[in-house]
Amino acid sequence: xxxxxxxxxxxxxxxxxxxxxxxxxxxxxxxxxxxxxxxxxxxxxxxxxxxxxxxxxxxxxxxxxxxxxxxxxxxxxxxxxxxxxxxxxxxxxxxxxxxxxxxxxxxxxxxxxxxxxxxxxxxxxxxxxxxxxxxxxxxxxxxxxxxxxxxxxxxxxxxxxxxxxxxxxxxxxxxxxxxxxxxxxxxxxxxxxxxxxxxxxxxxxxxxxxxxxxxxxxxxxxxxxxxxxxxxxxxxxxxxxxxxxxxxxxxxxxxxxxxxxxxxxxxxxxxxxxxxxxxxxxxxxxxxxxxxxxxxxxxxxxxxxxxxxxxxxxxxxxxx
Amino acid sequence: xxxxxxxxxxxxxxxxxxxxxxxxxxxxxxxxxxxxxxxxxxxxxxxxxxxxxxxxxxxxxxxxxxxxxxxxxxxxxxxxxxxxxxxxxxxxxxxxxxxxxxxxxxxxxxxxxxxxxxxxxxxxxxxxxxxxxxxxxxxxxxxxxxxxxxxxxxxxxxxxxxxxxxxxxxxxxxxxxxxxxxxxxxxxxxxxxxxxxxxxxxxxxxxxxxxxxxxxxxxxxxxxxxxxxxxxxxxxxxxxxxxxxxxxxxxxxxxxxxxxxxxxxxxxxxxxxxxxxxxxxxxxxxxxxxxxxxxxxxxxxxxxxxxxxxxxxxxxxxxxxxxxxxxxxxxxxxxxxxxxxxxxxxxxxxxxxxxxxxxxxxxxxxxxxxxxxxxxxxxxxxxxxxxxxxxxxxxxxxxxxxxxxxxxxxxxxxxxxxxxxxxxxxxxxxxxxxxxxxxxxxxxxxxxxxxxxxxxxxxxxxxxxxxxxxxxxxxxxxxxxxxxxxxxxxxxxxxxxxxxxxxxxxxxxxxxxxxxxxxxxxxxxxxxxxxxxxxxxxxxxxxxxxxxxxxxxxxxxxxxxxxxxxxxxxxxxxxxxxxxxxxxxxxxxxxxxxxxxxxxxxxxxxxxxxxxxxxxxxxxxxxxxxxxxxxxxxxxxxxxxxxxxxxxxxxxxxxxxxxxxxxxxxxxx
Numbered sequence: 001x002x003x004x005x006x007x008x009x010x011x012x013x014x015x016x017x018x019x020x021x022x023x024x025x026x027x028x029x030x031x032x033x034x035x036x037x038x039x040x041x042x043x044x045x046x047x048x049x050x051x052x053x054x055x056x057x058x059x060x061x062x063x064x065x066x067x068x069x070x071x072x073x074x075x076x077x078x079x080x081x082x083x084x085x086x087x088x089x090x091x092x093x094x095x096x097x098x099x100x101x102x103x104x105x106x107x108x109x110x111x112x113x114x115x116x117x118x119x120x121x122x123x124x125x126x127x128x129x130x131x132x133x134x135x136x137x138x139x140x141x142x143x144x145x146x147x148x149x150x151x152x153x154x155x156x157x158x159x160x161x162x163x164x165x166x167x168x169x170x171x172x173x174x175x176x177x178x179x180x181x182x183x184x185x186x187x188x189x190x191x192x193x194x195x196x197x198x199x200x201x202x203x204x205x206x207x208x209x210x211x212x213x214x215x216x217x218x219x220x221x222x223x224x225x226x227x228x229x230x231x232x233x234x235x236x237x238x239x240x241x242x243x244x245x246x247x248x249x250x251x252x253x254x255x256x257x258x259x260x261x262x263x264x265x266x267x268x269x270x271x272x273x274x275x276x277x278x279x280x281x282x283x284x285x286x287x288x289x290x291x292x293x294x295x296x297x298x299x300x301x302x303x304x305x306x307x308x309x310x311x312x313x314x315x316x317x318x319x320x
Numbered sequence: 321x322x323x324x325x326x327x328x329x330x331x332x333x334x335x336x337x338x339x340x341x342x343x344x345x346x347x348x349x350x351x352x353x354x355x356x357x358x359x360x361x362x363x364x365x366x367x368x369x370x371x372x373x374x375x376x377x378x379x380x381x382x383x384x385x386x387x388x389x390x391x392x393x394x395x396x397x398x399x400x401x402x403x404x405x406x407x408x409x410x411x412x413x414x415x416x417x418x419x420x421x422x423x424x425x426x427x428x429x430x431x432x433x434x435x436x437x438x439x440x441x442x443x444x445x446x447x448x449x450x451x452x453x454x455x456x457x458x459x460x461x462x463x464x465x466x467x468x469x470x471x472x473x474x475x476x477x478x479x480x481x482x483x484x485x486x487x488x489x490x491x492x493x494x495x496x497x498x499x500x501x502x503x504x505x506x507x508x509x510x511x512x513x514x515x516x517x518x519x520x521x522x523x524x525x526x527x528x529x530x531x532x533x534x535x536x537x538x539x540x541x542x543x544x545x546x547x548x549x550x551x552x553x554x555x556x557x558x559x560x561x562x563x564x565x566x567x568x569x570x571x572x573x574x575x576x577x578x579x580x581x582x583x584x585x586x587x588x589x590x591x592x593x594x595x596x597x598x599x600x601x602x603x604x605x606x607x608x609x610x611x612x613x614x615x616x617x618x619x620x621x622x623x624x625x626x627x628x629x630x631x632x633x634x635x636x637x638x639x640x641x642x643x644x645x646x647x648x649x650x651x652x653x654x655x656x657x658x659x660x661x662x663x664x665x666x667x668x669x670x671x672x673x674x675x676x677x678x679x680x681x682x683x684x685x686x687x688x689x690x691x692x693x694x695x696x697x698x699x700x701x702x703x704x705x706x707x708x709x710x711x712x713x714x715x716x717x718x719x720x721x722x723x724x725x726x727x728x729x730x731x732x733x734x735x736x737x738x739x740x741x742x743x744x745x746x747x748x749x750x751x752x753x754x755x756x757x758x759x760x761x762x763x764x765x766x767x768x769x770x771x772x773x774x775x776x777x778x779x780x781x782x783x784x785x786x787x788x789x790x791x792x793x794x795x796x797x798x799x800x801x802x803x804x805x806x807x808x809x810x811x812x813x814x815x816x817x818x819x820x821x822x823x824x825x826x827x828x829x830x831x832x833x834x835x836x837x838x839x840x841x842x843x844x845x846x847x848x849x850x851x852x853x854x855x856x857x858x859x860x861x862x863x864x865x866x867x868x869x870x871x872x873x874x875x876x877x878x879x880x881x882x883x884x885x886x887x888x889x890x891x892x893x894x895x896x897x898x899x900x901x902x903x904x905x906x907x908x909x910x911x912x913x914x915x916x917x918x919x920x921x922x923x924x925x926x927x928x929x930x931x932x933x934x935x936x937x938x939x940x941x942x943x944x945x946x947x948x949x950x951x952x953x954x955x956x957x958x959x960x961x962x963x964x965x966x967x968x969x970x971x972x973x974x975x976x977x978x979x980x981x982x983x984x985x986x987x988x989x
Contacts, residue, residue, distance in 0.1 A: 036425045043627055064428040069618035070537050074529065074952045078537040098951075150855070151738040160856065164943070165950040186856045187935040187946070190630045190848055197633055198852035201726050215632070294632045 032269050036066035038085045040075050044189070045293045045300065046213050046286055050114060051088040052304040054279055057315045060308075063272050073098050073165075080107040085262045086276060091118045092255025093211070094166050099260060109263050111273070113256040115280035116213060120168070120252050122159065122225040123210035123217070124148075125196075127203050136226045138177065141207075145180035148207045157181040160195055160208035163188055168209065169235075169248045176246035177227075181207075196220065213286040215294040227251030271320035278318040337770055344766040348759035362758040370791035378955030385533050399534040407540050410486045417441070417478040417485075435478075437693040438469050438706045440686070445651065447682045452658035464651035472711035473622065473644035480621035480648065483539060483614065484607050487546040491603040495551045496596070499558020500584060509559070516552040521924070521968040523942070524549050524613050525931045525949045526961025532617060533954070542610075542619035550606035554599040561595025562588055597660030604656050605840075608649040612842040622648070623842070630848050636718040642845035649840040722849045730853065737859050745805060745858055752797045752804075757788045764970060772977035779973060783966040792941065792963050799940040799967060802858060802933065803926040806865035810922050814870045815915065818877025819903070828878065835871040843868050843932050851936055861933035869925040876918025880911030910986060916979040923971045927964055941967075 037058065039051050055065040068084055076098050078084035090099045102108035124135065131147045134140030141148075141157070148157030159181045161170045170183045186192040192208060193216055199206035200220050210216050210224070227250055233240040234250035241249035259276060266273045289307065292298045308315065351362055361369070388395035415421040416436055422429035442465045449458030468477040502509035528545055535541045565588055573587040589596070615623025622645050629637035677684050697704030761784045769777035787796045821828040847864050854860045884907050892902045908915075930942030937943075941960050948957030 034428060036428070043624075043631055045632070064425060066425065068538055069615075069620055069624065071617060071950070073950050074532055074617070075537070077529075077533055077952055081536075083536045083538075151734070152741060152857075163937070163950075165947055184856060185937045187933075187937040187943070190627075190633070191851045191856050191936050193633055194848045194851040195855055198726050198730075198855075201723050202730055204730075 031062045031064075032271060034064050035268070036064040037265075037269060037272055038066050038068045038083070040070040040078075040084050040087045041067050042070070042072045042075075042089075045215070046116075046290045047089045048300045049286065049289050049293070049304060049307075050116070050281060052300060053281065053307055053315075054086070054088055054276060056304060056308050057279065057318060058272055058275060060315075061271065061275060061319050063269065076102040076108065079260065079262050080105060082107075082262050082264055085265055086111075087260050089114065089116070090258045090260050092258065093118050093120045093168075093253060095258075096255075097167075099258065103260070107263050108260055109266070111259040111261050111277050113280070114259055115282050116257040116286055117254060117283055118211065118213075118257050119224070119254050120162075120209065120211040121227070122207060124207050124222055124225065125200055125203075126221040126223065128205060128207070129223075131205065136223045138179075138225050138227045141179055141181070141225065142177075148181070148205045150205075153182040153184075155180070157207065159183050160192060160206065161185045162192060162209040162211075166209075168252060170209070172246070172248040173227075176241075176243045176249040178243070213283055213290055215290050218287055218291045219295055225251075230254070274320050275318045279315070340766050340769055344759070344762045347762050348756070351756035351759050359758075363756040365757050365788045365791065365793050367791070369789075371789050373790050374953075374955030374959040376955065377958050378953065381530055381533065381954040396534065400536060403535040403540045403544070406486065406490070406543055407538075410482065410539060410543065413482040413485045414479065417482050418475065434694065434697060434704060436690060437697045437704050438474055439693045439703060440690045441478075442466055442469070443689045443693075444686050445655075447686050448655055449658070451682045452655060452662050457654055457658055461651045461655055464647045467647050468644055469706040470710070470712050471640050471644065472706075472708065472713065473625070473641060474706055476620075476622040476625045476641065477644055477648055478621075479619075480611055480623065480645070483543055483546070483619055483621065484604070484652070487543045487550065487607050488600075488603055490543075491547045491550045491607065492554055492600055494547065495554025495599060495603065496558055496589075498551070498555045499562065502555070502559055503562040512555065516555055517969055518962075518965050519548060519552045521927065521965035522958075522961040523928065523931045523945050523964055524610065525945045526957040526964075528613075528617055528949055529952050529954050529957055532952075537618060539619050542614035542617050545617070546607050546610040546614055549610050550603045553602040553606065557595060557599035557602065558592070561592035561599070564595060565591040594660060597656070601653065601656045601660060604652050605649065608645060608652070608840060611645055612844055626842055626844055630844060633848065634719070635722055635849060636714050636716060638845050638848065639718050640714060642841050645842060646837055646840045650836075722852055726852055733853055737854055741859055745801075745862070748805060749798065749801045749858075752801045753794060755797070757793050761785055761788070764974075767974055768977075771974055771981060776973055776977060780970050783970055786966060787963045790959050790963065792944065792960060795939065795941050795944055795960075796963050796967060798938070799927075799930060799942070799964065802861060802865065802938060802940055803923060803930070803967075806862050806869060806926050807919065807922050809862070809866045810870045810873050810926070811919060813866070814873025814918075814922070815877045818874040818915075818918075819881060819908075821874065822878040822881040831874060831878075835874055838867055839871050843929065844935070847932065847936060856937040858938060860936045861938045864933060864936070865926050865929045868929050869922045872918045872921035872925060874918075876914050876921065877911065880914025880918070881907050883914065884910045913979040913983045913986070916975055916982065920972055920975040920979070923975070924968055927968045930964060 039055050041048055041051055051067065055067060059065050070078060070084060072095065075084055075087055079087060080102060090096075099108075099110065103110055122138075124132075128147070129135050132140055132144035134143065145157035146155050148159070149155055150158050152158075157180060159170065159174070161183050162168055162185070164185050173179075174181050174183055186195065186208075196206060196208060196210070196216060198204075207225075210222075228234070228241055230251050230253045231240070235247055235253075238245055238247050240247075243249040259279075261273070261276065265276075285307070289303050292303050293300055351359070360366075384395055386396075390398070412421075415433075418435055420431040420435045421433040423432050424430055442462055445465045446458045446462040449455075449461040468474050498512060502512050524545055527548065528541075531541050531545050531548075535544050569587055569591045570583075573583045578587060611619075611621065611623040612626060613623070615621060615627060622641050625641035626638050626645070629635075629641060693703050701707065702710075761781055764780040764784050765777045768780035787793055817831060821831045843864050846867060847860070850860045850863050854863065888906055888910065889902060892906045897905065930938075930940060931945050932942070934940070934942035934946040941964050944960035945957050945964070948954075948960060
């Protein structure tokens, strides 16, 4: 059993190191385990802020926190195995499928809403209202597709959708609502907003997928298109809505942003689990903090520290 | 293009060749005209015939992660053990360079020793420069590192440097051992060669997901991916360098009675050292190429700085971090090259009697600086880490520049873009998408047969049929279209620049800086301004690919022309050739094989940029790989990655065979 011996000794050595790590001078009494709780960070500011607020609050409770950089969707693999422990922002709109798939295995659990509401919809800058009277009603788009056209798509309008991985059913929506628009997919969210910035600088026509909470709707003046309100029936039942033969003849769903964790969190750190479940934050606060970072150039940590200082009464109630 | 050359020396005479091409053309013409009616399956690969390979691979992966076992321990335990073994030294390097040595984990960790001060790191680099070459190199390397401090990139750069310091030795050691094994045992080489081809051509994104599954989340996975990506040149160069060891050295080894082990380590490896150092340099450069991609799966560092600045659309900050990567690459490149060229000092015997100080002057000075600044750093913060208040930034200069171009010249750019798009890109895309797949396979086989015989023909046919078999034909054709167009543009731009620069030393040094920068600057940095000026789509993608893939077209052309025998040019002058004739009839003709190899490299680089272009919304194999990455779908990613690799291999084999024939015809070999 030589090989087994070797692996176990490696594991033992690892355990010894972890144990050595757990011995730390500033250890506080009352937390279940001093192993670090791993919170995932992705690549957008809002998520950084949500996660760091949670992390700082947990630190106040005496927990050991580690932030780990991980991809938004690929992280579920790590959450299932317990390599990663908490993901603070899973959007109803873009992460639902991956989240459902993961929770179905029983290894990942949904810890409820963050309090943030995701909005995702077709958006246009305010100056387009003069060139296409009748907006924000979606019916106006049918009449002035040409105002939104570019040479490659003329006379059809051009709608810049999100990366294909975001889903969103925009190709189907255009079809179902009979809009003369071509859907072009940006590859990343950076490319999406690069186009918006460019068009905005020139006051040129543009119609694109914008989401909130994000800095873009704060920085640029504009509005979301009013589509028929989303309902589950619209996405599942062709006979619903103005087009009796097609699904997706409505706007995109708006929905909560969820917190999820590794299923073992509740047993290993019950107090932290309860704190995370209780935590909440809202769109206005988040919008203000995101703009402070992305538009005013403040540091994420400074903005988070400011929130922690100002909202002491609130986060104290989350603690175990 | 020249028609396929046929000479009497070729094994087959002219006529079977005509027959084969005739057949291929006839097949294409018939399918083109009537394929829709008589054999629709030969035009468009039927959906029902698609082999669900991607599901098989995903299932195999699940099995590997969850069930595979060697009896005594599971496969996952093995990979996690490896990842543990890589993580230890990484943590140490990271501690030394970035956050100090810590005790404990996570936020409970306490710093027991601060990291190396920025002054001491710069001093070490300067000393290394002086030690390996001269004060000029010392100043260059020191200046590069000073840039990192002055432009506020120090933290990110040190994290990146820590992962390079770990990935490079693993890459070198792995490459060296694989190379030694293939040198010793022929069968090993036969197995390793195709593996190396795949390692170099399958896009990194395709194997990121399985690596994440196996090695866990965090910087270790990124390091593993980097090693996989950076190792192949080391293996190839090791084999070449060992083969090039002079016969006399080996004979000497035999005469003095070396054992096999002594032969390897005392004779072969030391003799091959200069060659091996070239490999080391390649590993370092490729590691730096991976910085951005590695940061997408959690490596952090400069790559992450680039990505997050561009998400904020802060072009200036993105460029500053991108240039930091270039600067780091320049410093490491020059230092490792100098190390490769350094001759061993001969006075070791005499030095043994001298004091420690005399024997190791550089090490001693560095140690003194480390301790002195370390102690001083405890008292004065600015010695420990470069103060943020002193940091310099280009601020909004770059953003203002892009805005200015955008506001003033967008219409002109748009006109050019629309013209190229409507007249060249879109028709070419339609053409390729319309080609019947059976005809394309037949053409590739015919080309393979004509250039390299039936083995090459079989290879081309099999690899291209695989693409159809797994149902990625249309996406592959879009890939071929995008790369093809980009390579053509890169050739049109690059070859004349290469010709111009070949004989003008000053032009060449300027061009060299420009292409080196383009190759090491993460393409993401210029991709966003390109999107602002040209919108998302194929045109923006093409510009990014051309910018990245231009370098080899220029470099090989210049190299080829320089290598032309001056006597032949003199002969040309004596015969009364005009300058133009000398260029076209002598120089270009003789440089043709080199130029073809340059084009080959351009194709390889263009293909490796595919995944990046997916970020601006192309619909090719790059997008397929990218989707697979974001959905953590192992099978889908690997299958699409293999298709990219197969396209690359077909192109590579055909062009290499063509270049070899051209060389033979010109009597160069």
